[in-house]
Amino acid sequence: MKRTLLLLTMKPSILVGGQAVIEGVMMRVPGAYATAVRDPDGKIHIQKKKFQSITERSNFWKRPILRGMASLFEAMKMGMATLQYSVDIAMPEEGEQSKIAEFLSTVFAIGLAVTLFMVAPMWITTKLMNIEKEALWFNLASGAFRILFFVVYLLAISLFKDVNRLFRYHGAEHRVVYNFESGKDVNVE
Template sequence: MGKLSVGGQAVIEGVMMRGPGKVATAVRNPDGRIEVEKGPVHSIADKYPILKKPMLRGSVSLVESLVLGIRSLSYSAKMAGEEDEQLSDKEMAGTIIFAFVLAAVLFIAIPTGAAKFFHFITDDPVFLNLMEGFLRLAIFLGYIWGISRMKDIRRVFQYHGAEHKTIHCYEAGLPLTVENVQKFSRLHPRCGTNFLLIVMLVSIFVFAFLGWPSLVERIASRVVLLPVVAGISYELIRFAGRTTNPIALKLIQPGLWLQYLTTRPPEDDMVEVAIESLKAVLPEEEIVPGTGTYLEKDVPPTTETSELMPSVSQ
């Protein structure tokens, strides 16, 4: 449709949007006003073009999205009044390392360690690796279901729905108004939820034929091959976001179903925040006339913009 490629993430009382060369996080602060932090964002792949090649760009995108996501979450927590100050670079690095370690324990160490209990059926390594993969998938789905029951997370998931609806509205070429945005689906094929589910499924097949060495060797092999899994999954999600092939669309359907857990129907004031975030990363000529009409006329959200967000490559 000739539209710029944009993506986003829900944060605490807000939405982060990323467009070509720009990133913005819009948050509704405790007094009801919308605050927007925006700035340039440069991928390390701009400096090293080889990282834009298929199978490499997936890992780069994953790491950069994690960095941007944590930075945006830190900013949103401060603006929403939940934290006194944003994370320092050292604190952010520590948070990222902790996130990787926790993910490795939950989705690599536990399932591959627990798969040994299937030895009573057979010692076939392919079977054991498949069981490990299904255990990993079960843990992932259980984790998503569990956090979706938490009250605070449900509110974040409403902002997630607002993010998707707003992007849909932009891609349809309509003015970004609350009324227009609310007409669209809260499910989106390029969602990170889709990506994570595809990672789980791809890992089942990638790891199935690695044999069944010691536990340490199994964990190490999964970690080493994670960039391969991420690369394949990223290419699949890119294809799914562009294709109209009915068979391909059927294959990504489970990821869309999972978004019924990770998104919730947003309230109008949440959509207002998502609109402000998306407007901040779009060139003026990309913003359709009529954008920005709010339903709540008594307390119009005021956007205070700061140019504080550093680039990912720094």
């Protein structure tokens, strides 16, 4: 009760974050997060969960580099869980995916990201431009290829109807956070 009262009285200074999920959004505040997902019939399902970061429970994980690692891991774990929840609600026809299929899908996605945004730009810069001895130019060229690949990737996946809708939910999530943090009403207008 005290924590809830504290959160309500300190509304403008609450750290709010979130992410888009399939047909919805996940919003996170200190101590909890909630996911709202629209099912195929248009009904909105809301899942609320309490959450306490390991950095709040353990002094070991409060150290600067470890804190960042723990926060990244927790954000990815929470993001994957809420994304899976949204798929289960928004796309019930997809059915349950086995743990091995989820694992292989994740490994493939990570491998593709590493190849596309790390290995390929470095390889192109090294092999085609032959400037590895010039550190500044090498890093500028490699960075330019990374940016180019990322922009092309975003443009390509935005052509998919489902991904385009996900981007719209992402924009809605940002608008909610902006309105909340600036003290404006959080509504659909």
